[in-house]
Amino acid sequence: MTDALSAAVSISFHGLAFAMVLYLISVGLSVTMGMMGFVNLAHGVFAMLGGYIVTSLISRHGVPFGLALVAAAVFTALGSIVIERLLYRRLYGGDELDQVLLTVGLIFMSVAAVTYVWGPMPQPMHPPRWLAGEVDLGFRSFPAFRSFLILCGAALVTALWLGLERTRFGVRIRAAVDNLRMAQSVGINTSRLFTLTFALGSGLAGLGGGLGADLLAISPSYALDNLIYFLIVVAVGGLGSIGPFVAALLIGVADTGFKYLLPELGAFIIYLLTMAILLWRPRGLFGRA
Amino acid sequence: MAAFLVFPSYLPLGSQILATILFALSADLVLGYAGIVTLGHAAFFGTGAYTSGILAVNGWGEPISGLLAGALAAAVIGVVSGFLVLRTSGLTLLMQTLVVATLLHEAANRASSITGGDDGLQGMQMWPIFGVFRFDLFGRTAYIYCLVVLFLCWWLARRIVHSPFGRSLTGIRENVLRMHAIGAPVMRRRLVIYTISAALAGLAGGLIAQTTAFVGLGFLSLDRSGTVLIMLIIGGVGRLYGAFIGVPLYMIAQDRFSEVAPVYWYFWIGLLMVLVVAFARGGIFGLVGRLRR
Numbered sequence: 001m002t003d004a005l006s007a008a009v010s011i012s013f014h015g016l017a018f019a020m021v022l023y024l025i026s027v028g029l030s031v032t033m034g035m036m037g038f039v040n041l042a043h044g045v046f047a048m049l050g051g052y053i054v055t056s057l058i059s060r061h062g063v064p065f066g067l068a069l070v071a072a073a074v075f076t077a078l079g080s081i082v083i084e085r086l087l088y089r090r091l092y093g094g095d096e097l098d099q100v101l102l103t104v105g106l107i108f109m110s111v112a113a114v115t116y117v118w119g120p121m122p123q124p125m126h127p128p129r130w131l132a133g134e135v136d137l138g139f140r141s142f143p144a145f146r147s148f149l150i151l152c153g154a155a156l157v158t159a160l161w162l163g164l165e166r167t168r169f170g171v172r173i174r175a176a177v178d179n180l181r182m183a184q185s186v187g188i189n190t191s192r193l194f195t196l197t198f199a200l201g202s203g204l205a206g207l208g209g210g211l212g213a214d215l216l217a218i219s220p221s222y223a224l225d226n227l228i229y230f231l232i233v234v235a236v237g238g239l240g241s242i243g244p245f246v247a248a249l250l251i252g253v254a255d256t257g258f259k260y261l262l263p264e265l266g267a268f269i270i271y272l273l274t275m276a277i278l279l280w281r282p283r284g285l286f287g288r289a
Numbered sequence: 290m291a292a293f294l295v296f297p298s299y300l301p302l303g304s305q306i307l308a309t310i311l312f313a314l315s316a317d318l319v320l321g322y323a324g325i326v327t328l329g330h331a332a333f334f335g336t337g338a339y340t341s342g343i344l345a346v347n348g349w350g351e352p353i354s355g356l357l358a359g360a361l362a363a364a365v366i367g368v369v370s371g372f373l374v375l376r377t378s379g380l381t382l383l384m385q386t387l388v389v390a391t392l393l394h395e396a397a398n399r400a401s402s403i404t405g406g407d408d409g410l411q412g413m414q415m416w417p418i419f420g421v422f423r424f425d426l427f428g429r430t431a432y433i434y435c436l437v438v439l440f441l442c443w444w445l446a447r448r449i450v451h452s453p454f455g456r457s458l459t460g461i462r463e464n465v466l467r468m469h470a471i472g473a474p475v476m477r478r479r480l481v482i483y484t485i486s487a488a489l490a491g492l493a494g495g496l497i498a499q500t501t502a503f504v505g506l507g508f509l510s511l512d513r514s515g516t517v518l519i520m521l522i523i524g525g526v527g528r529l530y531g532a533f534i535g536v537p538l539y540m541i542a543q544d545r546f547s548e549v550a551p552v553y554w555y556f557w558i559g560l561l562m563v564l565v566v567a568f569a570r571g572g573i574f575g576l577v578g579r580l581r582r
Contacts, residue, residue: 039380041328090567096379097326098566101522104515105562112556120552224511228391231384267395271388275373278385282377 009140011257017146019252020153021215023245024208026233027160028201030244033234034177036092036194041103043205044223044230045110046076050206051218052114055123065128069210076206077199084198092194107223115220125213149211156204157245173197232274238284246285300428301501306540307435308496311442313521313532315489320518321527322450323482324462325375328514329386330490332370332393333363335509337491338498339397339404345413345499352418352434356495363491364484366393371483375476387511394509409505413498424500431500438496442489443529449485450529458482519562 029043050072057068083106091099127145134141164170175183176190184190209218216226229251237247251270258269277285312334319325337359344355366389374385397404404410417423422430449455461468461475468475498504507513516539524535539558546554 033380039383087563087567097320097518097526100326100328100383101518101562102566104518105559105566108515108555108559108562110559112553112559115552116556227511228384228387231380231387235381235384264399266399268392271392271395274388275385278377278381279373282381284381 006140007260011260012253013142013150014146015253015256016249017149017153017252018212018215018256019248020150020157021208021212022229022233022252023248024153024156024211025205026230026237026248027244028198028203028205029230030234030237031173031177031197031201035173035180035197036088038088038092039096039099039103040088041100041227041231042106042110042223043103043202044226045107046080046202046205047209047212047216047226048110048114048218048222049079050076050209051213051216051222052118052123053206054210055125055213055218056118058128059124059126065131069207072210073203073207076209077203080202081195081199084195088198089194107227110223111220118220120220122217122219123213125218127214145214149215152211156207160204169196232270234284236274236277236284238281238286243284243286300432302540302544304428304431304435304500305497306537307432307439308493308500309517309520309540310532310536311435311439311496312490312493313517313524313536314439314443314446314529315486315493316517316521317526317529317532318446318449318486318489319483320521321529321531322455322462323458323479325479325483326383327386328383328511329388329390330486330517331509331511331513332386332390333367333487333490334494334513334517335390335393335397335504336366336494337363338494338504338508339410340491341495342410342413342498342504343403345415345502346410348414350414350416352415352499355499356438356492359495359498360488360491363494364488367484367487368480371480371487375479375483387514390509390511390514394506397506397509404504404506407506409503410498411503413502415499415502428500435496435500438492442492446489446529449482454478454481516558519558522562522565 025044025047028046029040032038032040032043053072053075054065054068057063057071058065063071087102087106091102131145131148133144135144135147164173172183172188172193175186175188176193180190209216209222216222219225232251233244233247236251237243237245251274254273255267255270259266262269312330315333316327316330319327319330339359340362341355341359344350344358349355370386370389374382374389377385398406401407415424418430418434422434424430457468457473457478460473461478465475494504494508497508520535520539521531522535523538524531524533543554543558546557
């Protein structure tokens, strides 16, 4: 019995950590999808970039962990503004195929560019000394780095919700997601709102990529390999802020659990589950018709 | 045909190009004519390749029936997955097609006793075509074999596109609501073309498996689904001839470029893609058409 309980605890713990990373990375994708109707398959590139910045700042330049995370978020956010202004803007409201091709092209470019700069091998993540080892919670001890990840994720998720629900900026975002034309007619500068939101989402993805560098290994094919996870979170969750979080929790815990309990079937179940959910609710668990 | 006489040493590459044209042609049917944007077309290509390949490894090396078995297997996957997937649209549809391909990729990876897993499927023994034409070392038979299959499929695709059925597909692509309103069975038509396209992609996969005697996990990868879209875009979507332009351009450039710096090939092709989408929609044919105007 205690064995089963301890397995359940560790599945929930690691699942929760994975869910946080998934949510941080995917939430931006969900908002760009909802607001601009833009299929940004290259969203994982920002997460990958964040991961590379964090790992290389720490291991090559000895930058403190916290500072490296901030640098990753800021740099990816700024980089994404350039891409949004230069390329994405042209295709808002355009053909879905064009959006897919543009973003697949960006993924391919990122694969080669990253290989050029950092080489083909995965980058190791060295947690700082104060996060190495375990944290003892009395009944059980947990890896400190993962615990930090969960706390960090929880804090960001709360901040994000409060920001969306309680600030003027959040109101504008929700208005634009709900009804773009109406939001424009009441005088919201949606063009600037798009850019800011896009940068925010990309910055969060960069942060998520950096924080989760030991969960989703940082390698050149990152954006291709993990694309399916990010898409699943957005599609299963539906658009909005709560949906993707629930979906990330579901996927994070289920994926960890099935890989632990049924390693033979591994990823199969998660994909079948996704298909089943989307057959039942094509717009996602929290989507509106 | 010209390539056969002019560049005899490039015949193996030539056969691969022909088979890939068929793959791109099949993608054009769903993408260009039915307007279904898919990220999982490699699922059918890979299924066809593995089916033909596994038959050949296990002692059934008859090419034509092996090829048809591959197409049939791909069509079955197409009809089943299409039935589930085509109900959705947009991002969800994209993701579902990707999930189907990833599932098959995972299955092929796990069933390594049958598929060879990471090492790929090797050791195919092909019998002569019709019991007469052997697959020779220089790839002459393979080239003509691919050419004939491609020609037949192109003819079929042309017939389909210009039939009333093909017209109604274009109608669905352009305005689904109106097609519903005039009573067209939208779902069924989309499913039919999806299945036909899957079968053609399976044929393409089978051709490559038989002529190169190798099938790997890459045949089912997202990478493969993405590159076929790219090749098609270079030539132009929804024109039926786009595949004939885009695929040779892409593959010859890749062949040339790979000798210099294989890893960075992706950078240039990605850049080309971005530029084409941003500045030259409609591919090369589209560009030519615009210049003429």
